[in-house]
Amino acid sequence: MGIAADLGVMDATLSGWLKAAGVSLHARPGGRTGPPPDGVTPEQELARLRSRVAELEADARKLNTERDILRAAAKYFVGETRW
Numbered sequence: 001m002g003i004a005a006d007l008g009v010m011d012a013t014l015s016g017w018l019k020a021a022g023v024s025l026h027a028r029p030g031g032r033t034g035p036p037p038d039g040v041t042p043e044q045e046l047a048r049l050r051s052r053v054a055e056l057e058a059d060a061r062k063l064n065t066e067r068d069i070l071r072a073a074a075k076y077f078v079g080e081t082r083w
Contacts, residue, residue, distance in 0.1 A: 004014040
């Protein structure tokens with residue numbers, strides 16, 4: 001374990017600290033913990049995720065436009081109401 005050596009501690013000590021912190025010793029942050037689901041290649045997964053991001057960005061644009069319209073309508077009706 002190179003990290004333990006960098007920290008100047010024994011591998012077992014670092015493992016104990018990780019276990020105490022609830023960190024899985026077999027999963028690496030940002031990495032895959034197993035094979036891709038259903039035999040999906042990394043390129044296919046990337047394409048799927050890019051498509052999903054584009055879909056979410058379009059939804060965000062639509063919601064922002066709707067919010068702006070409702071905000072403008074609310075300002076209009078507040079100005080028109082004379083109670």
